[in-house]
Amino acid sequence: MQAANSSSDSSVDTAIDLEGFLPYRLSVLSNMVSSAIAGAYSERFGLTIPEWRIIAVLGRFPGLSAREVADKTAMDKVAVSRAVSRLRGAQLLHHATAPQDRRRSILSLSEKGRALLGQVAPLALDYEARLLDGFSVADRQRLAVALLKLQERAREIGPLQESQAPSSVRTE
Amino acid sequence: MQAANSSSDSSVDTAIDLEGFLPYRLSVLSNMVSSAIAGAYSERFGLTIPEWRIIAVLGRFPGLSAREVADKTAMDKVAVSRAVSRLRGAQLLHHATAPQDRRRSILSLSEKGRALLGQVAPLALDYEARLLDGFSVADRQRLAVALLKLQERAREIGPLQESQAPSSVRTE
DNA sequence: AATAAATAGTTGCAATTGCAACAATTATAG
DNA sequence: CTATAATTGTTGCAATTGCAACTATTTATT
Numbered sequence: 001m002q003a004a005n006s007s008s009d010s011s012v013d014t015a016i017d018l019e020g021f022l023p024y025r026l027s028v029l030s031n032m033v034s035s036a037i038a039g040a041y042s043e044r045f046g047l048t049i050p051e052w053r054i055i056a057v058l059g060r061f062p063g064l065s066a067r068e069v070a071d072k073t074a075m076d077k078v079a080v081s082r083a084v085s086r087l088r089g090a091q092l093l094h095h096a097t098a099p100q101d102r103r104r105s106i107l108s109l110s111e112k113g114r115a116l117l118g119q120v121a122p123l124a125l126d127y128e129a130r131l132l133d134g135f136s137v138a139d140r141q142r143l144a145v146a147l148l149k150l151q152e153r154a155r156e157i158g159p160l161q162e163s164q165a166p167s168s169v170r171t172e
Numbered sequence: 173m174q175a176a177n178s179s180s181d182s183s184v185d186t187a188i189d190l191e192g193f194l195p196y197r198l199s200v201l202s203n204m205v206s207s208a209i210a211g212a213y214s215e216r217f218g219l220t221i222p223e224w225r226i227i228a229v230l231g232r233f234p235g236l237s238a239r240e241v242a243d244k245t246a247m248d249k250v251a252v253s254r255a256v257s258r259l260r261g262a263q264l265l266h267h268a269t270a271p272q273d274r275r276r277s278i279l280s281l282s283e284k285g286r287a288l289l290g291q292v293a294p295l296a297l298d299y300e301a302r303l304l305d306g307f308s309v310a311d312r313q314r315l316a317v318a319l320l321k322l323q324e325r326a327r328e329i330g331p332l333q334e335s336q337a338p339s340s341v342r343t344e
Numbered sequence: 345a346a347t348a349a350a351t352a353g354t355t356g357c358a359a360t361t362g363c364a365a366c367a368a369t370t371a372t373a374g
Numbered sequence: 375c376t377a378t379a380a381t382t383g384t385t386g387c388a389a390t391t392g393c394a395a396c397t398a399t400t401t402a403t404t
Contacts, residue, residue, distance in 0.1 A: 015228075015231045015232045015289075015293070016228045016231065016232065016289075016293050016296060016297065018225065018228050018229050018232065018244070018245065020316070021228075021296065022205075022300050022303060022304065022315075022316075023202075023205045023206065023209055023299070023300065023303075024225070025316070025319050025323075026198065026201060026202040026205055026206075026319070027202050027206055027221075028246045028323065029198060029202075029319055029322055029323045029326065030195075030198040030201075030202035030203075031202075031246070032323060032326040032327065033194075033199075033322075033326050034195065034198075034199055036326060036329065036330065036331055037195055039331050040331070049199075053190065056187075056188045056190050056193075057190050059187045059188065060187040060188065060189065072190070073190065074199075117187075117188075121187070124188060124193065125188065127329070128193060128194050128195065130325065130329050131194060131195075131322055131325050131326060131329070132194065132322075132325075133325065134321065134325070135318070139314075139318065142314060142318075143194075143315075143318050144192070144194075144197070146307070146311065146315050146318075147197050147198070147201055148197075149306065149307070150201055150205075150303060151197075151200065151201045151204060153302070153303050153304075153306070154201065154204040154205050154208060154303060155204065157208065157302055157303070158208065159211050159212070
């Protein structure tokens with residue numbers, strides 16, 4: 001059919017086994033886990049995952065600023081801002097302005113927020129435990145190490161270096 | 173990191189170590205990897221991740237219907253429908269109606285689509301290789317097994333309803 | 345001190361996504 | 375055969391998100 005087929009013979013020399021492709025595996029698994037958890041949280045407590053994350057991190061590190069929360073939770077600062085605003089509206093956390101730097105906020109759980117955390121945390125930990133059911137202690141350790149290592153590698157590699165794009169694409 | 177100054181909190185013995193919480197680790201890692209890849213694809217080829225996935229799976233399994241693509245890629249059928257529409261617009265894939273069941277579509281890469289796959293696939297595989305750099309063969313094997321096992325567990329646990337589901341949960 | 349640069353957080357707007365309703369077609373029941 | 379149910383794919387609408395511009399405050403430069 002095709003004349004002068006420059007690089008490849010038929011269709012499948014470049015085929016990717018999507019099922020075995022690590023980024024794909026991670027994405028599928030993460031989406032399954034996240035949506036399972038998100039469903040339970042929203043159904044039972046009216047919480048989104050960003051909201052839940054903020055509650056969790058403030059339960060452990062009270063007094064963080066929005067920026068620090070964003071750093072610790074790996075969330076966008078806009079997402080933090082909006083989730084904090086909702087949580088304040090629901091009176092789940094307190095918000096103050098740092099006296100020595102009035103740009104910064106000081107966030108901490110309210111009594112109500114701590115009570116909610118007390119309900120949500122066991123659920124979360126139970127889900128994790130069920131996920132890991134069947135994993136030995138050594139397996140869990142290896143998994144944790146591997147995930148951290150991958151994260152470190154991903155951080156190093158970063159935005160996937162841009163060479164000069166061959167501009168073979170539609171601009172726009 | 174630094175030691176938590178947890179001594180003063182009165183009622184939070186339920187604090188979660190977000191950093192060690194598996195669903196959180198998975199989400200952070202998956203987001204890092206996905207956005208790195210998405211950035212490169214969109215920059216170089218004008219592809220979104222859903223579009224790239226469809227191309228990848230059709231490269232390997234030509235002739236699938238939209239439904240089958242959705243199943244294989246773990247994407248929502250709406251996302252598939254829209255991505256297919258864009259890809260058709262860019263003439264990257266062919267679309268036909270199945271003769272024996274005119275509801276079904278028959279999707280396959282166009283010549284242009286195969287050429288694009290030929291460019292994208294090495295990039296994707298290279299990124300994966302760099303991610304896994306430093307992992308022994310045995311480590312990779314263990315990681316793959318662990319991720320599949322987790323996915324299987326997540327599928328079994330499902331939408332996280334009550335902890336113990338009464339014997340018959342199926343609503344079919 | 346005055347101006348410029350940097351940082352924290354918010355808001356507007358556009359693009360993406362998810363859910364549900366829908367039309368078209370095929371399968372099943374009576 | 376007809377009516378009903380189920381399945382495939384698309385579309386409309388609302389909610390979410392991401393990016394950039396913006397305000398307010400602090401730090402750095404001259």
